Amino acid sequence: MENSYVLYHDQIIKDGSISVDPEDRGYLFGDGIYEVVFVYDKKPFAFHEHFTRFEQSAEKLELAMPYDISTFKKLTEELISRNNIINGMVYIQMTRGVAPRNHLYERNMQSIVSGFAKSVSLDNIAASQSSGIATYLTEDIRWLRCDIKSLNLLGNVMAKRRAADFDCQEAIQHRDGTVTEGSSSNVFIVKNGTLKTHPSTNLILNGITRQIVIKLAQENGITVIEEAFSVDDLLNADEVFITSTTMEVTPVIKLLGSASKSYDIGPVTTKLQDHFKKQIKKNTSVVN
Numbered sequence: 001m002e003n004s005y006v007l008y009h010d011q012i013i014k015d016g017s018i019s020v021d022p023e024d025r026g027y028l029f030g031d032g033i034y035e036v037v038f039v040y041d042k043k044p045f046a047f048h049e050h051f052t053r054f055e056q057s058a059e060k061l062e063l064a065m066p067y068d069i070s071t072f073k074k075l076t077e078e079l080i081s082r083n084n085i086i087n088g089m090v091y092i093q094m095t096r097g098v099a100p101r102n103h104l105y106e107r108n109m110q111s112i113v114s115g116f117a118k119s120v121s122l123d124n125i126a127a128s129q130s131s132g133i134a135t136y137l138t139e140d141i142r143w144l145r146c147d148i149k150s151l152n153l154l155g156n157v158m159a160k161r162r163a164a165d166f167d168c169q170e171a172i173q174h175r176d177g178t179v180t181e182g183s184s185s186n187v188f189i190v191k192n193g194t195l196k197t198h199p200s201t202n203l204i205l206n207g208i209t210r211q212i213v214i215k216l217a218q219e220n221g222i223t224v225i226e227e228a229f230s231v232d233d234l235l236n237a238d239e240v241f242i243t244s245t246t247m248e249v250t251p252v253i254k255l256l257g258s259a260s261k262s263y264d265i266g267p268v269t270t271k272l273q274d275h276f277k278k279q280i281k282k283n284t285s286v287v288n
Contacts (some may be wrong), residue, residue, distance in 0.1 A: 007115035020125035026095025034093035132253030136163035190239035239266035
């Protein structure tokens with residue numbers, strides 16, 4: 001039976017047999033971090049990259065890592081196996097732990113790890129990649145440490161809801177006219193064959209798919225510029241696409257919101273989609 005087992009601490013146990021302590025700081029303050037790893041053909045993709053970032057997020061928030069990356073990998077693989085996931089995703093989160101409610105946290109608390117796995121239809125992803133998606137341009141109202149993959153996602157959630165209200169599948173956010181990223185993705189534009197995306201600063205999450213796509217572009221003769229670009233640049237782009245763990249490389253065909261524009265699915269986007277698919281096949285043909 002799929003989705004019947006969850007991760008709690010270092011154990012894979014039956015779903016429904018755990019509870020959240022009301023004084024868990026993740027529940028009270030969003031004081032924690034997470035990662036989402038995609039599963040292709042029963043194997044986690046780019047696992048090491050995801051959990052290297054997980055370690056980095058933990059360090060930035062002074063969260064104690066209870067296990068090393070190899071232990072997290074073993075637990076993730078067991079979660080995939082016990083839930084019979086062929087293609088899907090694994091969500092792993094870690095909170096600072098349980099303590100009487102106080103804004104001031106204590107260092108070196110006992111972190112609490114939990115997680116789950118579920119199947120995802122690759123057909124749905126393929127459909128979006130083939131037809132493209134609509135996006136909604138909105139102001140970026142989030143905090144200033146977007147480089148940390150924290151549980152504090154309320155700004156992202158609000159942007160995603162706003163986009164959905166206008167029949168858009170993603171929000172594209174900007175700070176005072178500078179495009180940052182999507183509500184759950186990174187944003188790329190193409191102009192005259194050159195790829196541009198916001199640099200990896202505190203204003204965006206350095207997405208794992210983003211990193212892979214940049215490397216693939218460079219290896220295949222596509223010029224990549226990591227620098228801030230404006231809403232005007234977005235409106236004048238030849239191609240626009242987003243990247244994320246669950247959306248891979250997905251073209252944007254429409255922009256609504258505080259500005260509007262339609263785009264074609266261009267050759268750079270389709271080329272990178274093809275290279276990314278090959279990378280998936282390459283990395284899942286053997287056990288990572």
